Amino acid sequence: MGEAAGRLAGNRVAAEGRRGRGATANPDGRFEATRREAFDDGWHLDEVARRRTEVTVERARTLITRNSSPDISFDRSINPYRGCEHGCIYCFARPNHAYAGLSPGLDFETKLFAKAEAGALLERELSAPGYRPRTIALGTATDPYQPIEREHRLTRAVLEVLARFRHPVGLVTKSNLILRDRDLLAEMAAQKLVKVAISVTTLDPVLARRMEPRAPHPLKRIEAIEGLASVGVPVMAIVAPIIPSLNDHEIEAILERVRAAGAREANYVLLRLPHELDDLVGDWFAEHYPGRRAHVFSLLRGARGGKAYDAAFGTRMIGQGPYADLIRRRFTLAKRRLGFDEEPLRQTTELFCPPPRVGEQLALF
Known part of the structure; x- marks a missing residue:
């Protein structure tokens, strides 16, 4: 089964108990003082309980997260939810669940947190004296349009505040639920305040269901x-992640489909395996594609300086070395052939205008 499969053997969950989920196991987070393993004591239940989604309301004190990473285009972001029901096995945000004392495995996709009063929190932060607007990235870690958004509508509340303040935003999602908010997005696009990035990992529905079990079908994306695009919202397509020997052969086909659909920009990310993700993805391969695991991880380590993951700025997203260079050249040539924009579209900050608070007198001039 492989090294990763061996390490997670005691945390693996029976297939009946994780139907419709991405992870195969539920290992303890790296900060836990104890380690738990399942043990067969001979008592077999007739029916294995299936894991259901649990949502905890989180009373956050702030909503905007700041970063100073030199290799990403934004310095602030918002994630209305922690954890993600889409269950994408490759999600680089899985290890963050360890900070809540939970597993990056099945806990990440079944034990979710919703940041209550997100709209009110954002309004307070944008109204603070001295606030200077720059594009806010919405959905950088977990999908802002995952299934629980239908009920909680936190992403909609955030967008309503941003529209009212005329604040620029960039959204990242793999869900067609975003079409629910076309009215707001079209209005903001007319003012050059928004850009949307849609993630299309594969065109193969079978592979998509295995990798991203509760994310929308590729055709829905x-x-x-x-x-x-039909209502004037600029769209960037992201092929993320590119996984050697699994979806890398689809690069050109995906770019052709998204360009025909109206995407103006395109980008990609090579699979990243920080912390527990190395073992989780390895165990997933052991179950679904056991014959490919060694080859896939060999190519990934070759693109990461011989390691499972390299967090170095500049190369952490795309890797380096022969395989990474080949992917970069293929992506660049396909973009050029299909007529994608060379330069990224920037949103304007010039229209930012905090609306007056209740009881606040308007200026005469």
Whole structure:
């Protein structure tokens, strides 16, 4: 089964108990003082309990997260939810669940947190004296349009505040639920305040269901690009992550489909395996594609300086070495052939205008 499969053997969950989920196991987070393992004591239940989604309301004190990373285009972001029901096995945000004392495995996709009063929190932060606007990235860690958004509507509340303040935003999602908010997004696009990035990892529905079990079908994501582009919302397609020997052969086909649907920009990320993700993805391969695991991880380590993950700025997203260079050249040539924009579209900050608070007198001049 492989090294990763061996390490997670005591934390693996029976298939009946994780139907419709991405992770195969539920290992303890790296900060836990104890380690738990399942043990067969001979008592077999007739029915294995399936894991259901649990949502905890989180009373956050702030909503905007700041960063100073030199290799990403934004210095502030908002994630209305922690954890993600889409269950993408490759999600680089899985290890963050360890900070809540939970597992990056099945806990990440079943034990979710919703940041209550997100709109009010954001309004307070944007109204603070001395606040200077720059594009806010919405959904950088977990999907802002994951299934629980239908009920909680936190992303909609955030967008309503941003529209009212005329604040620029960039959204990242793999869900066609974003079309629900076309009215707001079209209005903001007309003012050059928004850009949307849609993640299309594969066009193969079988592979998508295994990798991203509760994310929308690939064709639904193509439809989301078409629907947004049709009302003037600029769309960037992201092929993320590119996984050697699994979806890398689809690069050109994906770019052709998203370009035809109206995407103006395109980008990609090579699979990243920080912390527990190395073992989780390895165990997933052991179950679904056991014959490919060694080859895939060999290519990934070759692109990461011989390590499972290299966090160095500048190369952590795309890797380096022969395989990474080949992917970069293929992506660049395909973009040029298909006529994608060379320069990224920037949102304006010049329209930012905090609305007056209740009881606040308007200036005469």
